[in-house]
Amino acid sequence: MNIATTLDRYVNDPAEGTIRLHGPEGFAGMRRAGELAARVLDMLTPYVVPDAVTADLDQMTYDFVRANGAVSATIFYRGYSHSLCISVNHVVCHGIPSARKLKDGDIVNIDVTVVVDGWHGDTSRMFLVGDVALKARKLVEVTHECLHLGIAAARPGATLGDVGHAIQSHAEKHRMSVVRDFCGHGLGRVFHDAPNVVHLGRPGRGVVLQPGMFFTIEPMINLGRPDVKLLDDGWTAVTRDRSLSAQFEHSIGITETGNEIFTGSPLGYSAPPYGI
Numbered sequence: 001m002n003i004a005t006t007l008d009r010y011v012n013d014p015a016e017g018t019i020r021l022h023g024p025e026g027f028a029g030m031r032r033a034g035e036l037a038a039r040v041l042d043m044l045t046p047y048v049v050p051d052a053v054t055a056d057l058d059q060m061t062y063d064f065v066r067a068n069g070a071v072s073a074t075i076f077y078r079g080y081s082h083s084l085c086i087s088v089n090h091v092v093c094h095g096i097p098s099a100r101k102l103k104d105g106d107i108v109n110i111d112v113t114v115v116v117d118g119w120h121g122d123t124s125r126m127f128l129v130g131d132v133a134l135k136a137r138k139l140v141e142v143t144h145e146c147l148h149l150g151i152a153a154a155r156p157g158a159t160l161g162d163v164g165h166a167i168q169s170h171a172e173k174h175r176m177s178v179v180r181d182f183c184g185h186g187l188g189r190v191f192h193d194a195p196n197v198v199h200l201g202r203p204g205r206g207v208v209l210q211p212g213m214f215f216t217i218e219p220m221i222n223l224g225r226p227d228v229k230l231l232d233d234g235w236t237a238v239t240r241d242r243s244l245s246a247q248f249e250h251s252i253g254i255t256e257t258g259n260e261i262f263t264g265s266p267l268g269y270s271a272p273p274y275g276i
């Protein structure tokens with residue numbers, strides 16, 4: 001397909017650079033990529049249990065993505081070599097699958113990005129392993145609310161500052177903190193594109209949203225301080241104070257009237273418990 005047929009227009013934002021505005025073919029492509037990414041998380045759900053080995057979840061994903069004629073966006077991405085990021089407890093994001101076993105009480109983010117016919121579907125959810133403490137469950141619940149409040153604010157004429165503000169004000173109301181060091185991103189035929197979708201902000205500030213913009217919203221919320229540090233593996237980001245961190249992510253497109261979530265779960269799994 002000629003890329004020009006899918007890119008009707010673009011916006012040159014002084015701060016964010018060139019933001020593409022996609023047409024119907026882009027929406028169709030993102031629906032297929034987003035659905036497969038969501039199906040990966042649906043497929044994994046019954047296996048996210050005590051004693052599960054995180055590398056095994058990664059291998060299952062590799063096989064599932066291949067069997068569906070797609071590829072993982074994260075294998076060979078800047079030297080990364082896995083299909084998933086699996087971030088447990090105080091790991092904020094980009095946890096690397098390994099021989100590690102999940103244990104009772106863990107909270108786990110699983111993040112997957114697939115490429116279907118050149119389009120990227122990027123999504124993550126939290127999972128509760130066995131019996132999880134009330135405070136940790138509250139963090140997961142508030143983080144899920146933050147994602148959906150951010151999505152609800154994303155419509156034509158609103159700004160990315162409105163989205164960030166919706167997320168930040170909810171997290172801080174619950175005396176939780178928003179991670180500053182990682183943000184959502186434009187995506188489409190490119191994995192990480194303009195604009196940066198910061199999960200904090202002031203109403204009315206930043207990029208004005210327009211129909212055809214595609215981006216992720218993926219707030220990382222901590223029980224303690226917002227500060228993170230990178231481990232020596234160069235990927236794993238953890239909270240500096242070792243407090244618990246949670247994250248949910250959807251890929252969305254701005255429509256004429258609001259937005260479309262490309263990565264909704266076909267099985268209706270939105271936030272845990274997933275009822276299986």
Ligand code: MF3
Nearest residue numbers: 074077080085094111113122
């Ligand atoms: N899926 C992540 C995101 O939401 C990016 C992971 S990049 C990796 O943007 F290399 F760490 F996998």
Ligand code: CO
Nearest residue numbers: 122216218249
């Ligand atoms: Co993302």
Ligand code: CO
Nearest residue numbers: 111122123249
């Ligand atoms: Co992701």
